[in-house]
Amino acid sequence: MDLVDKLAQERWLTGKEFKTLLITENENLRAKLFQTAQQVALANFGNKIYIRGLIEFTNHCQRDCLYCGLRCSNKHLERYRLTNEAILSCCQAGYALGFRTFVLQGGEDRYYSDDVMCRLVAAMRTAFPDCAITLSLGERSFQSYKRLFEAGANRYLLRHETADALHYSRLHPPSYSLAARMECLYALKAIGYQVGTGFMVGSPYQLTDYFLDDLEFIKTLNPAMVGIGPFLPNKDTPFRHQKPGSLEDTIRLLAILRLMLPKALIPATTALATLHPMGRQYGILAGANVVMPNLSPLEAREKYTLYDGIVHTGAEAAESLKLLNSQLNSFGYELTVDRGDYQG
Numbered sequence: 001m002d003l004v005d006k007l008a009q010e011r012w013l014t015g016k017e018f019k020t021l022l023i024t025e026n027e028n029l030r031a032k033l034f035q036t037a038q039q040v041a042l043a044n045f046g047n048k049i050y051i052r053g054l055i056e057f058t059n060h061c062q063r064d065c066l067y068c069g070l071r072c073s074n075k076h077l078e079r080y081r082l083t084n085e086a087i088l089s090c091c092q093a094g095y096a097l098g099f100r101t102f103v104l105q106g107g108e109d110r111y112y113s114d115d116v117m118c119r120l121v122a123a124m125r126t127a128f129p130d131c132a133i134t135l136s137l138g139e140r141s142f143q144s145y146k147r148l149f150e151a152g153a154n155r156y157l158l159r160h161e162t163a164d165a166l167h168y169s170r171l172h173p174p175s176y177s178l179a180a181r182m183e184c185l186y187a188l189k190a191i192g193y194q195v196g197t198g199f200m201v202g203s204p205y206q207l208t209d210y211f212l213d214d215l216e217f218i219k220t221l222n223p224a225m226v227g228i229g230p231f232l233p234n235k236d237t238p239f240r241h242q243k244p245g246s247l248e249d250t251i252r253l254l255a256i257l258r259l260m261l262p263k264a265l266i267p268a269t270t271a272l273a274t275l276h277p278m279g280r281q282y283g284i285l286a287g288a289n290v291v292m293p294n295l296s297p298l299e300a301r302e303k304y305t306l307y308d309g310i311v312h313t314g315a316e317a318a319e320s321l322k323l324l325n326s327q328l329n330s331f332g333y334e335l336t337v338d339r340g341d342y343q344g
C-alpha cells in the first residue's frame, strides 16, 4: 500500500508522509495522487460541478491584512457598496441563469451592522426561498452570526488563512489572532452553518511544514467546504514584490484535501484560474467540485481587487455559463444547477 492508498483509506498520514506527497518527485506517486482524488470526487459527485454566484457587495474594509488589496491602508482603491436593490437584482439575474446559491462576500464593512445585514439577508431569503445564502463577511460576534443565521443565511466562508500562529502574525497586524479566527469558525459551526474554511498557498513566509498544521486544523474542524488558492500579490499592498503561490502546491493540496474529506465542497478558486489559464481544469482534475462565477455588476468587479489580475470575465463571469460549461465538457464534466448542500 502506498501513501495515496493509505490516505484514501485512513484519511490521515503522519507529517512526514504528508510532506512526501507534497514534495515527491516520483511521477507515479504524483499521478496516483491526482487520479485517486479525481476518482473520489467522481464517486461522490459524479461529473457534476456545482455553481455558486459570487456577489462582491462591498469593498470597504476596516481590516488591514497585509496581503489584501481591500485593506484599509490602501488609499488607491475607489470604494463602493451595492444597494440592497442592486444585490437583489444580481440574485434575480443569477436565478434566471440557474444559480441556487448566492455568496455575499465583502470586506469587514462597519456600515453593515447586524440590523442592516439581517435586513438584506431576510430580503434575499423571502425573494429566493429555494436558494442557499452563503455569507463571507469576516469576523463577527457569536450573536451577530446567530442573528444572520436566524435571518436566513445557511453557509459561511471564513478562511483561517494559515494555521501557524507565527505565520498568521506575519500576514496580519499585531492585534489580530489566529485563535480569534478559529473561535469564529467553531462559533459558526455551533450555530448550525455549513462552514467553509481554507488558506492561501504560497503566502509570504509560508513553509511547507505549515501545511501540515493547516491539514490538521481542517481535519479537526471537519468543515463542509474548503477553499484554497494561491497567494497572488497586489501592487497596493506591502506584499507587492512577493512571488505568487505555486500551481503545483495548490493542486497537490487540493488532491490531499479531497482524499481527507471525500464529501466536502471544494472550489476550483478564482485565484487558481487567475494564476494559470488551465488552473480551473487542473483544480477539478485534482478533485475540486465547485466553481464560483462572478455575479457582481461589472463596475464593482473592477474595484474588488483582492490581488492583481483577478479574472472576472469570460468563463469566470456568471453571464458566460455556457462558455464555462463547454470548457468543462471538453474534459468530461458539466455544470449542475443543484443547490449542492453538504451531505457529510
Ligand code: SAH
Pocket: 067, 068, 069, 105, 106, 107, 108, 136, 137, 138, 139, 157, 158, 159, 161, 199, 200, 229, 230, 231, 232, 233, 234, 271, 306, 307
Ligand atoms: N473579508 C472577508 C472576505 C473577503 S476576502 C475575509 O477576509 O474573510 C476573501 C479571501 O480572499 C480571504 O480569505 C483570502 O484568503 C483571499 N485573499 C485576499 N487577498 C489575497 C491575495 N492577495 N491572494 C490570494 N488570496 C487572497
Ligand code: SF4
Pocket: 061, 062, 063, 064, 065, 068, 069, 070, 071, 072, 106, 107, 108, 138
Ligand atoms: Fe478585509 Fe478580508 Fe481583505 Fe482582510 S482579507 S483586508 S478582512 S477583505
